[in-house]
Amino acid sequence: MISVSIIGSGNVAHHLITAFKAASEIKLVQVLTRQKSSLTHLLDSEIIITDFDSLQTVDLLIIAVSDDAIANVSNQIPFQNQLVVHTSGSVNIEALNDKNRKGVFYPLQTFSKSKAVDFKSVPICLEAQSESDHQTLETVAKSISEVIYQVNSEQRKALHVAAVFVSNFVNHMYQMGNEICTENQLSFDILKPLIQETANKILTLSPKEAQTGPAKRNDTQTINSHLSFLTDENQKEIYKLLTKSIIDHGKKL
Template sequence: MIQVTIIGSGNVALHLIKAFKKKAEIELVQVFSRKPETVIDFVNSDQIIADYNLLHPVDLFIIAVSDDAIASVSNQIPFQNQLVVHTSGSVNIGALKDKNRKGVFYPLQTFSKSKAVDFKIIPICLEAENKNDYKTLETVAKSISEVIYHVNSEQRKALHVAAVFVSNFVNHLYQMGNEICTENHLSFDILKPLIQETANKILTLSPKEAQTGPAKRNDTQTINSHLSFLTDENQKEIYKLLTKSIIDHGKKL
C-alpha cells in the first residue's frame, strides 16, 4: 500500500481525494486544507490539517494548489528526501524545492467540483528525477487511470497550451454561442447535438479532416452576412480572426 498526502482542496485535489479513497492499494493519510469545510465530506476530520508541522512522512506528497503557490508550498513541507510532486500542466519540475525528491503528477482534464469524472480514461502525465520515484508515481497513477504518459516539463507545457486551445477557448466560444442564442430568444440546447457530433468526429478524423463551415469553403457571401449580423464588436473580431486562421490553414495544404 502506498501512503499519499494531498496538499490543497481545489478542483483537482477534490477529484484526486475521491479517486484515491476508492482504491485499496492507496492509503490517503492526510489532506492539508486552509478550509476544512471543503473536504470534510470526503475524508475523516482527523485526517484534515491546516498546519504544515502536523504533516506525517508518507510515500508521496501531492501538491494540488494554484501554479503560483507551488514553490512556496513545497518549501513549507517540513521534511527532506521525501517524494513531492505537483499537479500543474504549466509549472516546471524545477519549481519544487531541492530539499525533497521531485516529480509531476498531471491529470490532463478539466475539473469542476460539481461534475463527476471517470478517472480511468483521464491521461495522467508523469515526470520524476529517478526511476524508483517514477515507478512509485506510475503505480499510483495506474491505480486510478488506464492512460499513463511519461512527459517532461517542456512537453507538458506544450500539452497545457494545446489544452487551453481545445478546452478553455472552445468553452468560451460555447459561451458566445449561448449569448447569441439568448439574445435571439433561442435555446442553446438546439446546438448541443452539433457540439456533440463535432467532438465525436475527431475520435475518428483528424481536426483538419473534420473542419467544415463557411471559412473552410471560403464562402465570402455567408461570412460577410454573419459579420453584418453580429453587433457585438468582440464577437465580430473573434469571428474575423478565426475565419482568417481557417482560410490561411487551408492555403497551406
Template sequence: MITVSVIGSGNVAQHLIKVFSKTTGIELVQAFARQPESLLHLLPYEKITNDYQKLQKADVYIISVTDNAIAEVSEQLPFKDQLVVHTSGTSAISILDSKNRKGVFYPLQTFSKNKEINFSSVPLCLETEDETDFQVLEKVAQAISEKVYRISSEQRRSLHVAAVFVCNFVNHLYYIGNEVCDKNNVPFEVLHPLIRETAQKIMELSPEEAQTGPAKRNDTKTIDQHIEFLKDSKYQDIYKLLTQSIQDVSKKL
C-alpha cells in the same frame, strides 16, 4: 499499499481525494487545507490538517494548489528526502524545493467541483528526477487511470497550451454561441447534437479533415452576413480572426 497525502483543497485536489479514497492499493493518509472545513464533505476531520508540522508520513505528497503557490508550499514542508510532486500543467519540475525528491503528477482533464470524473480515462502525465521515484508514481497513476504517460516539463507545457485551445477557448465559444441563442430566443440545446457530433468526429478524423463551414468553403457572402449580424465588435473580431486562421490553414493543404 502506497500511501498518499494531498496538499490543497481546490478542484483538482478534491477530485484526487475522491478517487484515492476509493482506490484499492492506495491509502489516502491525509489532506492539507488552509481551511479544513472545505474538505469535510470528503473526509473526516481527523484526516485533515492545516498545520504543515502535523503532516503524517506518506510515500507521495501531492501538491495540488495554484501555480503561484507551488514553490511557497514546497518550501514550507517540514521534512526532507521525500517524494513531493505537483499537479501543474505549466510549472516545471524544478519549481519544487530541492530538499525533497521532485516529481509531477499532471492529470490532463478539465475539473469542476460539481461534475464527476471517470479517472480511468484521464491521461496522467508523470515526471520525476529519479527512476525509482518514477516507478512509485507510475503505480499510483496506474491504480486510478488506464492512460499513463512519461512526459517531460517541456512536453507538458506544450500539452497545456494545446489544452487551452481545445478546451478553455472552445468552452468560451460555447458561451458566445449560447449568448447569441439567448438574445434571439433560440434554445441552446438545439446545438447539443452538433456539439456532440463535432467532438465525436475529431476522435476519428484529423482536425484538417473534420473542418467544415463557411470559412473552409470561402463562402464570403455568408461570412459577411455573419459579421454584420454580430453587433458586438469583440465577437466580430473573434469571428474574423478564426475565419482568417481557418482560411490560412486551408490554403496550405
C-alpha cells in the same frame, strides 16, 4: 499499498481524493487544507490537517494548489528526501524545493467540484528525477487511471497550451454562441447535438479532416452575411480572426 497525502482542497484535490479513496492500492493518509470545513464532506475529520507541522512522511506527497502557490507550499514542507510532486500543467518541475525528491503528477482534464469525472479515462502525465520515483508515480497513476504518459516539463507546457485551445477557448466559444442564441430568443439546447457530434468526430478523424463551415469552403458570401449580422464588436473580431486562421490553414495544406 502506497501511502499518499495531498496538500490542497481545490478542484484537482477534490477529484484526486475521490479517486484515491476508491483505489485499493492507495492509502490516503492526510490532506492539508487551510479550512477543515472545505473537506469534511469528503473525508473523516481526523485525516484533515491545517498546518504543515502535522504532516507525516509518506511514499508520495502531492501538491494540488494554484500554480502561483506551488513554490511557496513546497518550501514549507518540513521534510528532506520526501517524494513531492505538483499537479500543474504549466509549472516546471524545478519550482519544487530541492530539499526533496521532485516530480509531476499532472491529470490532463477539466475539473469542477460539482461534476463527477471517470478518472479511469483521464490521461495522467508523469515526470520524475529518478527511475524508482517514476515507478512509484506510475503505480499510483495506474491505480486510478488507464492512460499514463511520461512527459517532461517542456512537453507538458506544450500540452497545457494545447489544452487551453481545445478546452478553455472552445468553451468560451460556447458562451458566445449561447449569448447569440439568448439575444435572439433561441434555446442553446438546439446547438447541443451539433456540439456533441463535432466532439465525437475528433475521436475518429483528425482536426484537419473534421473541419467544416464557411471558412473551410471560403464561402465569402456567407462569411460577410454573418459579419453583417453580428453587432457585438468583440464577437465580430473573433469571427474574423478565426475565419482568417481557418482559411490560412487551408492554404498551407
